[in-house]
Amino acid sequence: MTVNALPLPLGFRTAGLHCGVKKDPQLFDLSLFVSDKPATAAGVFTTNLVHGAPVKVSRRRVPRGTARGVVINSGNSNACTGDQGIADAEWMTAEVATKLGCAADDVLVCSTGVIGRFLPKDKLAAGIPKVVDALAASDGAFLDAARGIMTTDTFPKQATRVGSLGGKPVRISGVCKGAAMIAPNMATMLSVILTDVALTPAEADACLRHAVDRSFNCISVEGHMSTSDTVILLASGASGARLESANDRETFQGWLDGVAADLAQLIIRDAEGADHEIEIDVRGLRTRADAYRIAKAVADSPLVKTAITGADPNWGRIVSAVGYAGVPLAESDITLRLNGLLLYQSGTPTPFNAAEVSAGIRNNRRVHIDLEFPLGSESVRFWTCDLTAEYVRLNADYTT
Amino acid sequence: MTVNALPLPLGFRTAGLHCGVKKDPQLFDLSLFVSDKPATAAGVFTTNLVHGAPVKVSRRRVPRGTARGVVINSGNSNACTGDQGIADAEWMTAEVATKLGCAADDVLVCSTGVIGRFLPKDKLAAGIPKVVDALAASDGAFLDAARGIMTTDTFPKQATRVGSLGGKPVRISGVCKGAAMIAPNMATMLSVILTDVALTPAEADACLRHAVDRSFNCISVEGHMSTSDTVILLASGASGARLESANDRETFQGWLDGVAADLAQLIIRDAEGADHEIEIDVRGLRTRADAYRIAKAVADSPLVKTAITGADPNWGRIVSAVGYAGVPLAESDITLRLNGLLLYQSGTPTPFNAAEVSAGIRNNRRVHIDLEFPLGSESVRFWTCDLTAEYVRLNADYTT
Numbered sequence: 001m002t003v004n005a006l007p008l009p010l011g012f013r014t015a016g017l018h019c020g021v022k023k024d025p026q027l028f029d030l031s032l033f034v035s036d037k038p039a040t041a042a043g044v045f046t047t048n049l050v051h052g053a054p055v056k057v058s059r060r061r062v063p064r065g066t067a068r069g070v071v072i073n074s075g076n077s078n079a080c081t082g083d084q085g086i087a088d089a090e091w092m093t094a095e096v097a098t099k100l101g102c103a104a105d106d107v108l109v110c111s112t113g114v115i116g117r118f119l120p121k122d123k124l125a126a127g128i129p130k131v132v133d134a135l136a137a138s139d140g141a142f143l144d145a146a147r148g149i150m151t152t153d154t155f156p157k158q159a160t161r162v163g164s165l166g167g168k169p170v171r172i173s174g175v176c177k178g179a180a181m182i183a184p185n186m187a188t189m190l191s192v193i194l195t196d197v198a199l200t201p202a203e204a205d206a207c208l209r210h211a212v213d214r215s216f217n218c219i220s221v222e223g224h225m226s227t228s229d230t231v232i233l234l235a236s237g238a239s240g241a242r243l244e245s246a247n248d249r250e251t252f253q254g255w256l257d258g259v260a261a262d263l264a265q266l267i268i269r270d271a272e273g274a275d276h277e278i279e280i281d282v283r284g285l286r287t288r289a290d291a292y293r294i295a296k297a298v299a300d301s302p303l304v305k306t307a308i309t310g311a312d313p314n315w316g317r318i319v320s321a322v323g324y325a326g327v328p329l330a331e332s333d334i335t336l337r338l339n340g341l342l343l344y345q346s347g348t349p350t351p352f353n354a355a356e357v358s359a360g361i362r363n364n365r366r367v368h369i370d371l372e373f374p375l376g377s378e379s380v381r382f383w384t385c386d387l388t389a390e391y392v393r394l395n396a397d398y399t400t
Numbered sequence: 401m402t403v404n405a406l407p408l409p410l411g412f413r414t415a416g417l418h419c420g421v422k423k424d425p426q427l428f429d430l431s432l433f434v435s436d437k438p439a440t441a442a443g444v445f446t447t448n449l450v451h452g453a454p455v456k457v458s459r460r461r462v463p464r465g466t467a468r469g470v471v472i473n474s475g476n477s478n479a480c481t482g483d484q485g486i487a488d489a490e491w492m493t494a495e496v497a498t499k500l501g502c503a504a505d506d507v508l509v510c511s512t513g514v515i516g517r518f519l520p521k522d523k524l525a526a527g528i529p530k531v532v533d534a535l536a537a538s539d540g541a542f543l544d545a546a547r548g549i550m551t552t553d554t555f556p557k558q559a560t561r562v563g564s565l566g567g568k569p570v571r572i573s574g575v576c577k578g579a580a581m582i583a584p585n586m587a588t589m590l591s592v593i594l595t596d597v598a599l600t601p602a603e604a605d606a607c608l609r610h611a612v613d614r615s616f617n618c619i620s621v622e623g624h625m626s627t628s629d630t631v632i633l634l635a636s637g638a639s640g641a642r643l644e645s646a647n648d649r650e651t652f653q654g655w656l657d658g659v660a661a662d663l664a665q666l667i668i669r670d671a672e673g674a675d676h677e678i679e680i681d682v683r684g685l686r687t688r689a690d691a692y693r694i695a696k697a698v699a700d701s702p703l704v705k706t707a708i709t710g711a712d713p714n715w716g717r718i719v720s721a722v723g724y725a726g727v728p729l730a731e732s733d734i735t736l737r738l739n740g741l742l743l744y745q746s747g748t749p750t751p752f753n754a755a756e757v758s759a760g761i762r763n764n765r766r767v768h769i770d771l772e773f774p775l776g777s778e779s780v781r782f783w784t785c786d787l788t789a790e791y792v793r794l795n796a797d798y799t800t
Binding site for chain 1: 447448449450451479480481482515516625626627702706707709710712715716719720722723724728729730731734744747748749787788789791792793796
């Protein structure tokens, strides 16, 4: 996959390099995202009660509303490492802060990789000064930073929206790394999104939560929640643009939602071991939460996933997953289309050409499941992937 | 696997044969369990809102408190078949009732197999008189009935307890068929348990629910809930024994729990594609529901399952599944042992010999996960299996 560097928003410098957390010297394992001046900061974190030390540290600092930057290492998640892990995460931020000339509290931190091992502090102590020295306000440096957060990802993930607000050009660009998927040690989803629009802390928090609810919270690989999932938004304000009107807010939200959804879909696209990307639309429910529960029940069912792997138009697996999603409904409320073809209408199977549907699944990497209900007007779009023997091989053959 | 016929309780006759629902004439596809006189009946059914017509029919009849028998076909689940399916299920019971000389309401019905196809009534119309004629009060006929409910099972499943109550010999014997596992069309768990102890309908209902909560509700293959799961208890009273005292009740409950737990574990043992049976003990919680949620989160995690497949002592996957189970707790509340070896103690990893733990998993079909908490005195024992490439192959390669 050819990767083009995407635009780095104004007011930021970034860097990524290899410092030795990973053994292979070709692989980057340390990234830094820095705002020239204190940026408005927001963050959304895993809700797993078992979570990494960096999550504890960053979650405590985000409510301050501003930050100078985010330091991220890959190759070691610093999770399940007790008090020592927290001290190590705080130490990472202090090392960065000393070089930047700010307080440690101004630096956020993420780590991703193997669980339950202490950080190799000697490698990081040598690497942090180098990554600070490498900081640059260039698209190439932004791509380097996208590389430094990768674990089992096969390509760096970036997405962007460029537009104008009040006549001023603005940029929103994000990077992320892949999710649980194949992850031999339960890889984490991490994302850093940068914008040069000026936001208040309240605006940043509200906009980020809206975007995450419609992107990273709408993807699922195998339903196992990571200990380290983190999405951070930094707004430098360097474009000079701010959200002056309801129209500006709506425009900006649309761009941010788009960046987050693009990044989330890149994670699904890079699901190692997966043969198909599955998009699930659930429409016509009383509440968005109901639609979400149904989408997630279908997405997380190994029987649905393996049906897609086998190009099997086995609608019974999909309809029965709807039935145990915990949403009050009757069978006659369910209408199912697969790749646009009606298979089940208001609780009754419809005749269809199984060979044709099967060929449609087999010959396309993308599969669309559409579930329609007559219960209300709320909907959700959700993305997942199929479950292949290769997934099992990748996850089973790794030995700690 | 050699199968010995187990004792049929007194007062019952059973049969199983091939009538043509399945193509292969070697495979039985129709079973009948009949009590000579009206038996006390209890039933527990799937909670999936999408469920088969036989579930609707039997669930409506069980509250009457008595039944003459249960007719079961395999090869077609009569699920997602609308009003025609309900009429067909009622027709099956009427055909049996005519031959037995009772009311259709006295007959319960189950079906298991492919979803969304109408029953082949011509085959069943010819088969039902034959299966009634074949009824016999013999252990061999009981094994035949166990064979007639099989779908993807590789061996018939029976379990028994024989004892005495008030000086009278009594028997509790059950049959079941396997769960979702590999089931190309989402196989169902069905079980019929017969006893010659006399029970009131209230006793039968309470005892069956207690047993099911500690057996069939404590197994999981891939977390996909079937449309047809059914467990039925029939008590003929033909032993002349009844539950005269609290001690009798406790003794009987212990036997019934044992039969149900044996049957549930046979389902896990017959998980095609599985290399390991996993027993999960969760101890020291505030409520049994909390312990259950944790056990199920661990059991249903594909990352935990594939770790066992790969003989990987990857405790991070287990501990992180605990964290998202929805039970309020801290990391420091978690202590984990794998096959008796301490891996994680009160939130801190403990040093262990990874090669030794890995060999212990690789060289034994059974794996024991023990999770201990300091939060209370409630516990749950749960059974599941690992997730192999063979599971995926079996579930993906089937085409409707």
